[in-house]
Amino acid sequence: MKSLAVSLLLVLMLGIFVASAAAQEGGPTPHPDEVNAIARNLYCPVCANVPLDVCGTAACAQWRQQIADLLTQGYTEQQIYDYFVQQYGPSVLATPPASGFNWLIYLLPPAVVLLGALFLSRGLLNWKCKPAKRQLAHKKSAKDKYAQHLEDELRARR
Amino acid sequence: MVADLGFFALLTVFLLALYGCAAAAIGIWRRQPAWIGSARMATLLSFPLLTISALALIFSLINLDFNLEYVASVTSRSMPLYLRATALWGGQAGSLLFWSWLLSAFASAVMLRDWRRDRDLQPWVIIVCMVTLGFFLSLILFFENPFLRLWQGVTGTVWTALWQPAGAQPYAPIDGNGLNPLLRHPGMVVHPPLLYLGFVSFVIPFAFAIAALVTGRSDDRWIRLTRRWTLVAWLFLSLGNLVGSRWAYDVLGWGGYWGWDPVEIAAFMPWLTGTAFLHSVMIQEKRGLFKHWNMLLIILTYDLVIFGTFLTRSGVLSSVHAFAQSAIGPLFFLFIASTLIVSLFLLSRRWQQLKSETRMTSLLSREALFLLNNFLFVSILVICFLGVIFPLASEILTGQKVTVGPVYYETATGPLWAALLLLMGVAPLSAWRASTARTLGRAIWKPLLISLAVVLLLLATGMRNPGAILGLWLSAFVFLVTLYEFWRGAKARSSNRGENIVAAFWLLVVRNRRRYGGYIIHLGVVLIAIGVIGIEFFQLETQGSLAVGERLELGGYSMEYVSLAEFQTADGRLVDRAVVNLYKDDQFLRQLYPRRDFYFESQQPMNIPGLYSTIESDVYLRLVDWEPVSAQSATFKVYLNPLVNWVWMGGIVFMVGTLVAAWPERETVEMAAPARFRGRPAEARG
CATH class of the missing domain: 2.60.98 (Tick-borne Encephalitis virus Glycoprotein; domain 1)
Structure with missing residues (x-):
């Protein structure tokens, strides 16, 4: 009876060990390149403007390890980004999340370029159209040489 | 003692700057050249005095005078001699002094030119230079004084003051904090001076532009006078950016040379407007067009230069480059806003006078393509500016911190860079004034056809990335067009004058330095583009x-x-x-x-x-x-x-091209044009 109890206890302990090991592993250890591919799109809130994949500080090394742990636990890339945003705020993302006020940074550049292009094309067409009329008028008046001379004199005096 | 000398020299220059402005203004008001001559002398004197001040600080840095707060903050006993000396621009106070010293050197150099033909411009040039110098000196004297000393009270408290406070004794730490490790690199010995040289040189064309606006000179004289200044400023700014990229590549260890950091962009923005300006002034010189636009571009460039210094020095944006943070931000902001408002006001007053003298006659003319080039540069500027200020705007308006990283800049500016490359290929083949699709097509088809062969070659080697193929095709196209231009010119010269082709080529470049120097710059840009495509794709x-x-x-x-x-x-x-x-x-x-x-x-x-x-x-x-x-x-x-x-090789070619373009030519002495001819375009004068 006693040996049976010991055997059961051993089996139970073995079961708990195997289960906890399996739970801890969750999946295969990710390759550093997988970690860096995600870390490239994240910024450490402490080291200004340095992407996480190249930051040399100890804090950033811990963050990269955290990404590796999350990958091991089965998190997807998007879930990892969401996790970091939840923990440290949206400034960890390499680009602002497309929502609310942030839409401006996505909409303004094309809008400005398009408006500029519109303005430029109108200006160019106007410029191109006007001289034809002006040159025609100039030709007509050129018939009268005296009037032309007078015009030139007046223009020079202005 | 040496530090006191440096401080008093600094203070004297500040007073001279104020006096220079006042004397020039009185000279204009009373029409008395003696006052203007006196203002000129004040400007000339600023350089030797600021040299004394800068040398005094360098002497203190080399000799590790840790009693000076600045010396203690940027040097240490372990630093080699050359780094101690270059620590002049390693901290905020020193770099502001360095900036001012460069400006005084340029302002003095300008004063040494022959002003007989431009007496009306001179006092205004003095005022603009002295106002800018006075602003920077006031920042140094009242907020960021590199000659402040450390003092220790009886309780052991250490504080800074210029002169000995009652009951305090001079204090010097055993060792200094040392220079930021990022700055301890040979690249940093040359990168900041080059960038500052570029920044400061742009003050001179701006000063002439403002002088032209105030005096109502609507001709292109101010552009001709500052053409070489602008080219030199642009060369230094380009080199500053390139050397900075190399430094980042060697030191920051992130595998690349350009991280779209806000301070990198701050130095890049005046380069964008400066490049647009260099192209645009050619249209004014040749055709008398875009006078407003040129004024606007140089005003923007000047304020972007100040803005760039502001971003680096104020610490308003968090960045690896924002080494120093201080309270000078609001003053910078005020100065930028006031100079912008005053300049735009002056421009608006002269708006009618600055109307174009001729009209654009063809959408494919070189001037039209240059205008398109300007539009692309300014679009890139707007995108960069939005990217830099957006995190700040977001934090102020919504309280939310965000990061605008490289993806934004690369996605938004990529197509515009490609369009610029295309223009670089097309524009040299178009004619001024009248250019039709037929004439352009006739000039373009040969290089276009050969460049398409490059595409086939790339496809045959297995390249399938459309972005890379497009970029390399455009690079090949520009390269071929540029070589074709050299070939056409040399061949024409050879057949017209009976010179052998090598001599014809040499003389072609020597006699048309600006044009062919520009083409060499284009070749440099092509090499840089190939390097960028390589690493990006x-x-x-x-x-x-x-x-x-x-x-x-x-x-x-x-x-x-x-x-x-x-x-x-x-x-x-x-x-x-x-x-x-x-x-x-x-x-x-x-x-x-x-x-x-x-x-x-x-x-x-x-x-x-x-x-x-x-x-x-x-x-x-x-x-x-x-x-x-x-x-x-x-x-x-x-x-x-x-x-x-290829990026670095392109940089060297780029530098050679700029030197060729800026090299002084034997100028024929222009007779002073009668007043009634002022304002006519160059071609109308024959």
Whole structure:
């Protein structure tokens, strides 16, 4: 009876060990390149403007390890980004999340370029159209040489 | 004693700047040239006095006078002599002094020219230069004085003051904090001076532009007078950006040369408007068009220069470059706003006078294509400006911090850069004034056809990336058009004058330096573009932990971990240096030594990569981590950067082209044009 109890206890302990090991592993250890591919799109809130994949500080090394742990636990890339945003705020993302006020940074550049292009094309067409009329008028008046001379004199005096 | 001399020289220049402005203004008001002559003397005197001030600070830095707060903050006993001297621009106060010293040098140089034909412009040029100098000197004197001393009270409290407070004794720490490790690189010896030279030189064309606006000179005289200044300013700004990129590549250890950091962009923005300006002034000179636009561009460039200095020095945006943070931000902001408002007001007053003298006659003319070029440069500027200020705007308006990283800039500006490359190919073949699709097509078809052969070649070699193919095709197109232009010119000269083709080519360039210097710059840009395409589209990277003797493979290269040594250096670093054997196709190439330097003074690490450079690519090896004590294993990150060295080669060609374009030509003495001819375009004058 006693040996049976010991055997059961051993089996139970073995079961708990195997289960906890399996739970801890969750999946295969990710390759550093997988970690860096995600870390490239994240910024450490402490080291200004340095992407996480190249930051040399100890804090950033811990963050990269955290990404590796999350990958091991089965998190997807998007879930990892969401996790970091939840923990440290949206400034960890390499680009602002497309929502609310942030839409401006996505909409303004094309809008400005398009408006500029519109303005430029109108200006160019106007410029191109006007001289034809002006040159025609100039030709007509050129018939009268005296009037032309007078015009030139007046223009020079202005 | 030396520091006191430096401070009094500084104070005297500040008073001289105020006097110079006042004397010039009185000279204009009373029409008395003697006052203007006096203002000129004040401007000339500013340079030797500021030289004394700068030398006094350099002397204190070299001699480690730790009683000066600035010296204690940027130097240490372990720093070599050359770094102590260049610590002049290693901190905020010193770099503002350096900025002012450069401005005084340029303003003095301008004063030494022959002003007989431009007497009306001179006092206004003095006022603009002296106002700018006075602003920077006021920042130094009242907020960022490099000559402040450290004092210790009876209670042991240490504070800073210019003169000895009652009951305090002079205090000097045993050692200084030392220069920021990032700045302890040979690149940093030349990068800030080049950038500052570029920044400051743009003040001169701006001063002439404002002088022209105030005096109502609607001709292109101010442009002709400042043409060389502008080219030199642009050259320095270009070199400053390029050397800065090389520094980032060598020191920051992130595998690239450009990270779209806000302060990088701050130095890049005046370059964008400056480049647009260089193209646009040609239209005014040739055709009398776009006078408003040129004024606007130089005003923008000037304010972007101040804005760039503001971003670097105010610490308003968090950045690896914003080394110093202080309260001078609002003053910078005020100065930028006031100079912008005053300049735009002056421009609006002269709006009618500055109307174009002729009209554009063809949408395919060179002037139309230059206008398109300006539109593209300004669009890139707007995108960069939005990217820089957006995090700030977001924090102020919504309280939310955000990051605008490289993806935004690359996505938004990429198509515009491609369009600029296309224009670089088309514009040189179009004619001024009248250019039709037929004439342009006739000129373009040969280089276009050959460049398309490059596309076929790329496809045949297996390249399938559409972005890379487009970029390389455009680069080939511009390259061929530029060579074609050289060939056409030399051939025409050879047949007209009976010169052999080599002599014809040489004389073509020598006699038309501006035009062919510009084409050499285009060739440099093509090389830079090829380098950028290489690293942007084909960069490879991998990371791995290696035991001694193990290898990491990437792109045909293989890196074998040999050993790692840890040692201390005399300049206060703990160095961990790995030895790695590099092989290509199993052939040993050389050893690489990636290392990590840890600076004790600042408690800051720095990653210095091991580099193997060829014209084809760079192997860039970075030491990420290692097993302590035994060093039996280490983690490396390796990048294969294809064509990256083309960027630096392009930079050299670029520099040569700018020097050719800016080299003084034997000018024929222009007779003073009668007043009634002023304002006519060059071609109308014949």
